[in-house]
Amino acid sequence: MSIFVSEFELGGAGKRVAVKDTIDIAGYPTRCGSRALADSAPAARHAEVVQRVLDAGWKIVGKTNLHELAFGVTGINDWSGTPVNPQAPDRVPGGSSSGSAAAVGAGLAEIALGTDTGGSVRVPAACCGVAGLKPTYGRVSRVGVHPEHSSLDCVGPFARDMASLIEAMQVICPGFAPRELPGANARVVFLEVPADPHIQACLGAAADRAGWRRASLYLGEFEAAFAAGLTVINHENWAALGQLTGKGLLGADVEQRLLAAGRTTAAELADAQGVRASFSRAIDAALDDYEVLLLPTLASLPPLLSEARTGKSVAALTSLVRPFNLSGHPALSVPVELEHGGLKVGLQIVGRKGDDERVCAFGAQLEQALAAERPTNKKMA
Template identity: 50%
Template sequence: MNSINMNIIAKDVAKGSGSLKVMVKDSIDIAGFQTLSGSLAYQDSPVAEQNAQIVDHILNADCQITAKTNLHELAFGITGINKNFGTPINPKYPELIPGGSSSGSAAAVAAGLADFSIGTDTGGSIRMPAACCGVYGLKPTFARVSRIGVVPAQSSLDCVGPFANSVSMIKTAMQIIDPTFKKDFSLSKTPRFAILDVAADEEIWQSIHDFLNQAQAVSEKVEVQSFNDAYRAGMQIINYENWQAYGALTKTGKVAADVNNRLLKAAETTLTDVENAEQIRKKFSQEIDQILQQFDAIILPTLPQIPPKVVDAENTTAFLNLTALVRPFNLSGHPAMSIPLETANGLPVGLQIVANQNADEMLCALAEDLLKAAQ
C-alpha cells in the first residue's frame, strides 16, 4: 500500500463477488473505517458505524470497494496537494497537479486501479481533477445522488459523482449510485449546443473548437451576464458553510497551513454575504435555464488554463481562478461533465458539458454522441 504514489488509504475495504472495482473518496463513510477527509484533525475519530447510502448502493450492486482515496484536506482545496497524507501522483501527467479536491479518486481511475471511483464536487472537485488527470468526471444534478453519510453532513452545493475512463462506465456508475438513472436513454434529434463565451487560454479553446469541428457539432456562441458573479457567489456560500462545518478544527493545530488559513479567511463571510449570494444564485440559474430552453446543452472549458505543475502550486489561493468555469454550476445545481481532451502538445484539457436539471441521462448521451461523431 502506498498512499502517496497510488493514493490508496485503506485496501480491501469491502468486497462483493462482482467484477467492477470501485474506490471511494475518504470523505464518505464506510462502516468499520475512519473517515479522515485527508486531515490529521480526524486522526483520533471513531470508525464509521454504518455505510454512507451510496456505499450501500455500490455493495448491493455486487461491486468490490478496494480502497478509500486521498483528497485535498477537508475537501477545501483545488490542487490536490496534501501535506499530511501525500499528494496523489497524476498518472498521465506526472509533473502536473492531480487537481482537487477529489485528487485520489481521479488519479486511481487514470492509473487503471479502479473501473470507476467516487468523488464529491462542491466547487468543481470532480470536474477539475478529471480534467487534470485526463479522465471523465460527472457532477450530477444537485441532490440527485444521496449525500447521507458524506462529510460535511450539510451542504447546499456539494454533489457526489463518478470518475471513469469512458462515458459508458460513467453511465454504469450512475445506474449503481442513483437507482433512478436510466442508462438506455437515447437522443431523438440532432443536438444543438450553446458555446459559452468565457475567458480561457487560447490553446484550451483551440482544442475544444478542433474537437467540435471534428464532431461537426451544431453550435452557437452565447453569453451569461451573471457568470462571474455566480463564481464569486459560490465561493461565499462555500466559505460560510465550510466555516460552520470545520471552523472548530482550526483550534486543533492539526490542519495544514493552506487549509487552515483558508478557513480563517472564510470566517469573515457573513450571513448578509450568503443572502446576496442566494440572489445571484437565482438570477444565474434563470439565465442558464433560459439558454437550455433553446439548446440541448452548454459547452465551455472545464479549466481556463493548463493545470500547473505541482512544484508551482504550493499556494492554493493563488490558483483559485482554476475553478472559475466549474463553480458556477454548483451554484445553479445543473449536471455537468468533464470530457478529457489534449492540446496539440499533449497537455490535458477538459471540455465541460452542462445540461438541464435532472437531465443527467441526456447529458451522458450527448457526451457519447459527440465522442462518436469526433472519431
C-alpha cells in the same frame, strides 16, 4: 503514489471502485485527509452510495486521498500525501477528489466516487485526463457523506470511458435511465468565458467532429456566480469545520482558508443567494434554446506542482466549474486530447436540472466521435 489512504477489498467480483475518504464505509474511519480527524472512530454504517455499489456486486478497493477537508483545488496534501497525476506527474492532480481521479487515471479502479462542492470532481477529472460528473444537486444521495449539510455538494463518479460512467450512475442514482445518443445537428452553445485560446479551439473542433451545431453565448452573471459560490461554500464550511481551527492540526492553506471563511457576513450570504437565484434562471433560459451548454472545464493547463507549492494563485482552477454548483445543474467533464497523443483537457457539458442522462449521452457521443478520428490521425502522422 499516495492515491489511497487505505487499501482493502470489500464486496463482490464486479467493477473495482475507489471511494473518496469523505464517504463513510462501515468499519473504516472517515478522516477527510486531515490530521485533525486522525482519531476518528470507524464509521458505523455505509453511506447510501457505498451500499448501492456493494448491492450491485462491485468491489470496493480502498479509500482515496484528497485535498484536506475537501477544501482545496490542487490536491496537494502534506499530511496524507499528494496523489501523482497519472497523465502529467509534474502537474497537480486537482482537488479536492485528487485520489479518486488519479485511481481511475492510473488504472487502479474502473470507477471512483468523489464529491463536488466547487468543482471537486470535474477539476481533478480534467487534470488527470478522465471523465467526471457532478450530477444535478440532490439527485444522488449524500447520506453518510461529509460534511453532513451542504447546499452545493454532490457525490459523482469518475471513469475512463462514458459507458462505465453511465453504468456507475445507474448504480448510485435510482431511476437513472440511459438515453440514446443525440441526433445529428444537435443544437449546442459554447459559453463565452476567459480561457486559453488553444484549449478553446481544440474543444470547438471536438464539438464539430461530434456533428453538433454550435452557437456562442455570453452570460453576464458568470463571474458573479463564481464569487457567490465561494461565499456560500465559505459560509457552509465554516459552520461545519470551523471548530477544527486554532489547534495546530490543519495544513496552513486550509487553516487560513477556513479562518477567512469565518469572516463571511450575513449580508454577503444574502447577496450570494440572490445571485444564485438569478444565475440559475439564466442557465435555465439558455437551456430552453439549446440542448446543452459547453465550455472548458479548466481555463488553462493544470499548474505545475512546483508553482502551486511556491504560492502561485490557483483560484482560476474553479473559475469555470464553481458556478454550476451554485445553480445546481448537472455538469460533466469529458477528456479531449489537446495534441495527438499528448495531454488531455476537459470539455464541460452542462444540461437541464434532472436531465443528467442527456448530459451523459452528449458525453458518449463526443467520446465516440473522437475515437473514430484516432485511426485516421495515426495514419497521417
